[in-house]
Each structure stands twice: as C-alpha cells, then as structure tokens.
Amino acid sequence: MDWITMGIGLPLTLTVIVAIFLQVKKDQGAPVYVINLLFSDLIQFCARITGLFRPRIASGIIDFGLMASVGFMVCISLERYLVIAKPLWYRFRRNIKTYVVVCVVVWTLPLSVLLTVYLTREYDTAKIFYQTIVPSLALLPFPLFIFFLVGTIKALSAALSVPAEEKRRIVAIQVVVLLIYSLLFLPIISKLLSKEFKLIHYLLFLAGIYLSPLADPTLYLLTRKSFLDTFLASLCSCKASDNQEMSSKDTESTTAPHTETV
Template identity: 40%
Template sequence: MKPDLNPINIIILVINSLGLILTVPAICGLFTVVRNDHVVPIYVINLLISDLIHMCCMITRVKSFSFHFYMIDVMARAAFMMCVALERYLVIAWPHWYQFKRSVTVSVLISLIVWLCPFVAFIIGFLSSYTSIIIVTFFLVPFPVIVFSLVGTLKSLSAAISVSSEEKRQIVGAVVLVLCSYMLLSVSVIIFFLFLRDNPALSLVFTICSSFSPLLDLVLYVFMGKGATDKLRALLCCCRKETQRPKQQVLTVSGDRTGTVSSM
C-alpha cells in the first residue's frame, strides 16, 4: 500500500530522510571514540540508534504501520535523553567516582535495561487498559532528572577551575540541547495522548514535532565528538588558507621585487 503523499507527508519524508543520512555517519563516528576510560558517547549512540529507528518508521508511514512499536521507540528516546543529561552531570560533579565506577560493560548493561523498560511499561499499560496514562507518566519522569542535571552541571562548572571556557560551553550546550529535544518530544506526545488523539488534523502537530526532535539530537555529535569538531575546524582552516594563498603569493613576489630594487 502506497503512502499518502500529501504536502505534510512530503515535508516529513524530507526531514526524516535528511536526518537518516546524517545519523548513520554520526553513530559510526561516536563508535570510534568509545574506550573503557571514555564511555560518555555510549548513551548518545543509543539515543541516535533510537532516532534511526524513529526516522525509518516515519519514512515508511503507511496505514499498516505499527503505532505501538513506534511509541516504544519514542519512549526509549526519552529515557536515553535522561541518561545523557544525568551522565553529563556525573562527569562534572563526581569525576573521580565516575572514572573508577563506570565502564563500557556497565554502560551497555544500563542501555539494555533502558531499551527493556519501554516494552515492560507498554505491555503493562496494554494489559491494564491504561496505556495513555502510563505513557504520559513515562514521559514526565525524565523531566525533573534532566532539569536537576542541568542545574547541577551549571553549579559544578561555576566552581570548576581546571575546565576551559570552551569545554564549559560544550558541556552546557549538550545538556541544554537534551532539554530542548526532550521538551519538543515529550510535550508533543503528552498533548497528543491527552487532547489530540481523536483529532486527525491536530495530531499532525505531534508528527511534525517528533520529526524535528531527532535533528536536535544530531547536534549532540558536535558536543560529544571532539575529534569531529577538530577535524571540521582543520578543514575550515585549510579552506581559508587555500583562498588566501593567491594573495600571499602576490605579496611575496612584490616583496622579492622590492628587495631586489633595494639591493640595487
């Protein structure tokens, strides 16, 4: 069955296709920086994987599309946003504890638990006929944790002397970005289940907002993958040198001629 290619669906298709193209290399790039002493990108990788599933579901939207599977993935995204924000706080506020207590194995195990929680919550909601209430509650739980992580991170950074101003901006930017992405996703989900579910026209708000949310998550790659940022800066510097090289050559020639005249 072919999807309904109305203007809204075309916009959603373009947004998710663009996000899909950018998410795959971002995941591969973060995989290359994961080490036993650097496990911070693991939750971001899981968040981007959930975004990947989300965008694939949105691209293949047809009438036979499983809405239940889509909602489980969206719930997992909200949970991983909470993990990313909380981990950023722990890295700054408790660096020694985090360095010795966290490993790749622990982070992977927590990630598996996070993937399992939406399935359990959705099954309980489906069996008890309280699916909407459980889903809304599931999306409300990460909010105080993310806000606490943001406030705690700001307080810890204000007292940190060894952290450079650029690193502080990256850390704060990552947590603020997580909060914005979470608000865009959770508010649209809560409004959809409480008010717009029975209104097909207004439910497009949920679809469009949830489509833009993965694009915000992609920006986390810039904050988490420092090597990628350095490579981007190096590329920009090379481009600047290439554009300035002709002028420098002209100045050098002029200088040589001037030097020759002076020697005469």
C-alpha cells in the same frame, strides 16, 4: 512528511553512527548513550517504512523508539552531570558493565510498558493505560533535566580545574537536551494527556514525532570538541569584528568635532 524526514534523517543518522565507530577505531572514547540514542532514531525511521504496509505495528514501534530516546537523553544528561559534580565516583563507576546494565534497563522498560498495553485484552483498560500512565511516566524526566542542568552549572562554577571551553561544551549539551525534550517531546505528551482534540496540539504532536529523530544528531556534534570550538570561535570572531566596528565608529564620531573646529 514521512518521506522528507526519512530522506534527511536516515542518511544523517547513519552518517553520524559511522563517524562514531570511526572515532572508536582511533582509540577515542565512545559516547555509548549517544550511540544508543541514534539507534532508537533508526528504529523510528524503520517503523515509518513499516507503517506504509502495517500501520498498527508501526505505531507501536515508533512509541518504543520515542520512549527509548527519552531514556537515553536522561542518561546523557546524567552522565554530563556526574562528570562535573561527582568526578571521582564517576571515574570508578565508569566501566563496560555499568554501560551494559544501564542500556539494557533503558531498552527493556519501554518494551515492557508497550507490551503491557498491547497485551491488555480490555480496550478501556488499555486506553487508560496508554493515555494516562504512559504520558505520566514520560513526564518524569522533565524535572531531572532541570536538576541536571542547574546542578551542572553550580558544579562548574566551583570547578576551577575545568577549562572554559570544556565548561561551555558541557553546559551546551545539557541545554540542548532540555530544549529537545521541551520543544519536541512535551507536545507529544500533552497531546496524549489531553482528552479534547485541538488543532494546535495535534500539529505540535506531529512536529515532535517527525522532528525528534532529526534533532538527536546535534548531541553528537556537541560531544566533538572540534565542532564546538569552531562554532564558538566563529561567534567570538563575529563579536570581535562587531566590537571593532563599533569602536571605530565611536572614534570617528569623537574626532569629527575636533577636526571641524580646527
């Protein structure tokens, strides 16, 4: 699983990062939090390579990358919410200084937590801190994701100036963030909180650790209007073709009795 996920995820993440920097060179807006999220994925991939030689050190680096990923997912969801719910406030607060401060805080918090765990000399205290306090802190973003999604949907219903395509794109980002956290990070948290060994929890725990870096590049694809518009256009064309086929069948079924009577 290490080699498969690294063989797919590492080139994919590097490709997306290069695409983002090319987007910046074309004077387009840079998704700062998405870039940091992808760098947290790179840290996890590098930690797996380190794990082949130093498993204990690699475990701490992977934990650091996972916690940073959750933090930047919260930033992405919050940013999408503020764009719609508080557009004027967000426009004046959106600057390089704010981005730098938020990113430094997100990178520093998991590092300080993990250093507290690994520098604790008493084994029982460190174990309680790692298996109780750290997962409990990781659960805090879950209600935030739900609040941001519901708040975004309510704000979009009242935002008449926002195009329908932009509304679908913003909601899609919020839904994907919530799904990634619920399907991949919640099993990891539940495994850390559970004191009993269960095979299902352990398999979901491994799936979350291995697949979470692979799911993050989808957030970049959703920030690109061209990708989402093409995807939605394909869905609409498929739906239109299905409706046309059903309508043609209905017309044939309605005209068939008349032809028989004639």
